[in-house]
Amino acid sequence: MTDSKKLISVIETIAQVMHENKEFLTELDSAIGDSDHGINLDRGFQAVSEKLKSLESSNVDDILKAIGMTLISTVGGASGPLYGTAFLKAATVVKGQTNIDAQNFINMLKEAIDGIQYRGKAHRGEKTMLDSLIPAYETLADEYKRSKDFVSAMEKAITSAAAGVEYTKHIIATKGRASYLGERSLTHQDPGATSAMLLLRAILNSL
Amino acid sequence: MTDSKKLISVIETIAQVMHENKEFLTELDSAIGDSDHGINLDRGFQAVSEKLKSLESSNVDDILKAIGMTLISTVGGASGPLYGTAFLKAATVVKGQTNIDAQNFINMLKEAIDGIQYRGKAHRGEKTMLDSLIPAYETLADEYKRSKDFVSAMEKAITSAAAGVEYTKHIIATKGRASYLGERSLTHQDPGATSAMLLLRAILNSL
Amino acid sequence: MKKLLNNIANTETEMIDGLCKAYPQYVRRLADTGVVVRTEKKKGKVALISGGGSGHEPAHGGYVGYGMLDAAVAGAIFTSPTPDQVYEGIKAVATGQGVLMIVKNYTGDVMNFEMASEMAQMDDIAVDYVVVNDDVAVKDSLYTTGRRGVAGTVLVHKIAGAKAEQGATLAEVKQTAQKVIDNVRTMGMAITPCIVPAAGKPGFELGEDEMEIGIGIHGEPGTHREPLKKANEIAEHLLEKILADIDYSGKEVAVLINGSGGTPLMELFVINNHVHDVLTKKGIRIYKTLVGNYMTSIEMCGFSISLLRLDDELKELLDAPADTPAFR
Amino acid sequence: MKKLLNNIANTETEMIDGLCKAYPQYVRRLADTGVVVRTEKKKGKVALISGGGSGHEPAHGGYVGYGMLDAAVAGAIFTSPTPDQVYEGIKAVATGQGVLMIVKNYTGDVMNFEMASEMAQMDDIAVDYVVVNDDVAVKDSLYTTGRRGVAGTVLVHKIAGAKAEQGATLAEVKQTAQKVIDNVRTMGMAITPCIVPAAGKPGFELGEDEMEIGIGIHGEPGTHREPLKKANEIAEHLLEKILADIDYSGKEVAVLINGSGGTPLMELFVINNHVHDVLTKKGIRIYKTLVGNYMTSIEMCGFSISLLRLDDELKELLDAPADTPAFR
Numbered sequence A, B: 001m002t003d004s005k006k007l008i009s010v011i012e013t014i015a016q017v018m019h020e021n022k023e024f025l026t027e028l029d030s031a032i033g034d035s036d037h038g039i040n041l042d043r044g045f046q047a048v049s050e051k052l053k054s055l056e057s058s059n060v061d062d063i064l065k066a067i068g069m070t071l072i073s074t075v076g077g078a079s080g081p082l083y084g085t086a087f088l089k090a091a092t093v094v095k096g097q098t099n100i101d102a103q104n105f106i107n108m109l110k111e112a113i114d115g116i117q118y119r120g121k122a123h124r125g126e127k128t129m130l131d132s133l134i135p136a137y138e139t140l141a142d143e144y145k146r147s148k149d150f151v152s153a154m155e156k157a158i159t160s161a162a163a164g165v166e167y168t169k170h171i172i173a174t175k176g177r178a179s180y181l182g183e184r185s186l187t188h189q190d191p192g193a194t195s196a197m198l199l200l201r202a203i204l205n206s207l
Numbered sequence C, D: 001m002k003k004l005l006n007n008i009a010n011t012e013t014e015m016i017d018g019l020c021k022a023y024p025q026y027v028r029r030l031a032d033t034g035v036v037v038r039t040e041k042k043k044g045k046v047a048l049i050s051g052g053g054s055g056h057e058p059a060h061g062g063y064v065g066y067g068m069l070d071a072a073v074a075g076a077i078f079t080s081p082t083p084d085q086v087y088e089g090i091k092a093v094a095t096g097q098g099v100l101m102i103v104k105n106y107t108g109d110v111m112n113f114e115m116a117s118e119m120a121q122m123d124d125i126a127v128d129y130v131v132v133n134d135d136v137a138v139k140d141s142l143y144t145t146g147r148r149g150v151a152g153t154v155l156v157h158k159i160a161g162a163k164a165e166q167g168a169t170l171a172e173v174k175q176t177a178q179k180v181i182d183n184v185r186t187m188g189m190a191i192t193p194c195i196v197p198a199a200g201k202p203g204f205e206l207g208e209d210e211m212e213i214g215i216g217i218h219g220e221p222g223t224h225r226e227p228l229k230k231a232n233e234i235a236e237h238l239l240e241k242i243l244a245d246i247d248y249s250g251k252e253v254a255v256l257i258n259g260s261g262g263t264p265l266m267e268l269f270v271i272n273n274h275v276h277d278v279l280t281k282k283g284i285r286i287y288k289t290l291v292g293n294y295m296t297s298i299e300m301c302g303f304s305i306s307l308l309r310l311d312d313e314l315k316e317l318l319d320a321p322a323d324t325p326a327f328r
């Protein structure tokens, strides 16, 4: 059970992970994009982290909404509206709640993915963040249904996410900036798929 | 005794020496100027060399005049008008002649120096081509008067010219592009003084 | 990284302020935003707004003024601006006649401008947009993001701006902007990379004798790398790709030889010399030429060629007066 | 050396042709010369002619046109043009009203232009000249060559050009040109060198963290080298030297932030942002600002600041219309 305080600490961990991976993600983006993915996310999550201070007594959905708005207004690029929309959509799942439970989280991830697909019009297999998020969601939902063990389900979900990241090396991008590269996008791993996997892993690690 | 044919071969040697020293002179100019002295002189003397083909049957003064005009219209920069004027003035000494004798040459060098001074308004000690030309002229005139041995007088003149080049390392430029450097022009040898010395040496070597 | 900057985090702000302080007769900054608007709001016409990441100077702030844009929204360097910023820009310039957004075709730009227009529509502001996708280095396809928007965008600003200034409706301005987009093609290349200040190192590296063909305006890789060739051969190759994409034969065209920011004008003129000859030989008539740094990639050395196929309307609008900091 | 050129020996010619082909409505090349003249000879006014070595594009050919120059004579890169070329230029533009030459203060330029005017005078053409020497990095002295002519030259073109266009006499145009020269001061710096194509390597080298202060527009060494500082500190230092040279306090000024060719506009705007603040704080009123690549040094990265002290006459002439490829 994640209450507002816990949620804030989870987000802090995400912010820290993004900060630590700023150069790594930017480096990945330099191969097939425009060298800013890590810079963008770090800027956004630093702003989120700043914002969180004033949200300790809010409901979880208000916190998630504030995160979404902050990401939208500070990240820019493709990942800003996408991650921002993801958080806004996740918030709708826990409207008015003070806690997030395991099933909530699974539903939130589903909503987040739907939001990203609505906004970005991409599908699995186009070399985007969806290629780690969708397999992670599927594994999480299946494994949790089977075992009711959230932590082990998340561990398996992250393995799927990592496999998804690996998979992005073997496909040609058809969405986002990497799509301009056509065949030259092969062999490179997608920065957004990577950051999404890092985000999920940060959540697991802070539980 | 230098007739037109001989004069042309002397000038060919000068052109060759300038070509060989194109990079060296440009390098010197890069330290205290704008990296073009060797390029300028090579361009000019290549044009002169081209021109000479049509002058084999001309008087020596017409050859010298043609050289002066060609240098003026192809070298540009500071050295173009100066070397060009020098040849034009030298021509006046041998007006209508088919030969240049030793005394002619000495007088030509004097006229050339006067022309350079008229055009460039510089004096000895300002870190210009005059710092090798004037001592060379003085030595040549004195030694020839004393010994009547032109070749040995020229050898000594070139030693003076070389000393003049060396001397330019120890003075601050007050004329030409190097003057903008003030004290920073110290220790560097003047490109124009160097090319003038090379020119005189080429003359000696082709006698 | 050798740059003439201060605290890197303030670069975008200082740059916009530097522009507005230089040209207060044309532009001012909307307080606390990355939005540059005309000093005097122009009423009674459709408002034009464009923008994108910073780093393309003078685009887009330099094109705000009479006969071109009403506002330019600048994001962080090479990062599209956020929807709230675009929304501020829309609100500042919106007139009863509506707002047309000129968006370069990047996923981020399109999404952020779209979100802004959704916000503005909730305020009952009529907002529409066109997406510029002139870069023939990228294959066009319904199933992908499609082609990038690059230097041709400046011609869209110019011509749509003139149309709006004439008092055309939002639908008419959009139609004319779309006509420019349908008729303009661009291809570029680079010989040296650019450095995003916050990244501190080049986005890509090229060998001493290598060039990148088809490069994007953010230093994104192009179609391929090859050994550096003579300027004329490079120009011919880029032209070939452009001419293969739509039919320019027998047409009049506008030519834009655009520098990437670090390219000396000397080289751009040398390139134009040959482009002109090649087009003339092919029977393509050059109506107007622009040579300069119009849509840059910070200090990248390279260039692009844009060809715009003209008709009478486009010719007239291209010739119409414009008075902005960077385009007159 | 990585450049977008063809046969290096043809660079100057291709460049001039590229300019003239881009802007045939403004300029044409005098056959077989390095001279660019207005497409339509302007009669009934004093003719203005300037020039110098190539490599400073858009100077000087880009300033030929209404309200500025009548002819620009381009030498080899960084090498002043020869007298016969200047003479051709003079003959082409001379009107009954006489010709004013605007010469940058370099020994070579002065001598070559002087020789040309001697030739023209033999044809009974009235020729006079002014020598621009705005660079405060160099000490001024009667016993030396004096200061260099740098970016301030563009302001001389602009203002003397407007005066000539108004129908002033040769003496009047000269007097106004000299007034600009007396009131304009410039100082520059660089962080990376330029490469003369024919030389094939940089004219100087700078360490990864070094800059050259007071550099000339041909890459000539300046006053000193020091570790690279923040843009604002550099701007302050250059301003200090300029302000120490003549008294600008309480005056109105024109500001020119000039890029050296490879400097991105981003950096020039960042610099202008601070220059504006410093001058304003000192009570110096900025009447007009120009930011851009006006007098370049091929692809050198660096900039100069020029300040021109204005009076009513200069203000009016600075504002007068000009219509040339590079200045409008």
Ligand SMILES: Nc1ncnc2c1ncn2[C@@H]1O[C@H](COP(=O)(O)OP(=O)(O)O)[C@@H](O)[C@H]1O
Pocket (backbone or CB within 6 Å): A029, A033, A034, A036, A037, A038, A040, A041, A076, A077, A078, A079, A080, A082, A116, A119, A120, A121, A122, A127, A128, A129, A130, A175, A176, A177, A190, A191, A192, A193, C078, C079, C080, C106, C107, C108, C109
């Ligand atoms: N249409 C899309 N749908 C989902 N994800 C996308 C889409 N377009 C891009 N992305 C993701 O965004 C990442 C790039 O983000 P970022 O570098 O911050 O933005 P930009 O590409 O605008 O510079 C890509 O690696 C990809 O995972």
Ligand SMILES: Nc1ncnc2c1ncn2[C@@H]1O[C@H](COP(=O)(O)OP(=O)(O)O)[C@@H](O)[C@H]1O
Pocket (backbone or CB within 6 Å): B029, B033, B034, B036, B037, B038, B040, B041, B076, B077, B078, B079, B080, B082, B116, B120, B121, B122, B127, B128, B129, B130, B175, B176, B177, B190, B191, B192, B193, D078, D079, D080, D106, D107, D108, D109
């Ligand atoms: N006023 C002058 N009188 C005599 N020689 C001069 C004068 N000014 C310059 N020089 C000579 O010209 C040389 C430079 O020539 P060059 O590099 O070809 O021309 P520029 O300086 O115009 O680039 C200097 O090294 C110097 O010897």
Ligand SMILES: [Mg+2]
Pocket (backbone or CB within 6 Å): A029, A033, A034, A035, A036, A037, A077, A177
């Ligand atoms: Mg990116």
Ligand SMILES: [Mg+2]
Pocket (backbone or CB within 6 Å): B029, B033, B034, B035, B036, B037, B077, B177
């Ligand atoms: Mg020189």
Ligand SMILES: [Mg+2]
Pocket (backbone or CB within 6 Å): A034, A036, A077, A078, C053, C078, C079, C080, C108
């Ligand atoms: Mg980006």
Ligand SMILES: [Mg+2]
Pocket (backbone or CB within 6 Å): B034, B036, B077, B078, D078, D079, D080, D108
């Ligand atoms: Mg020179």
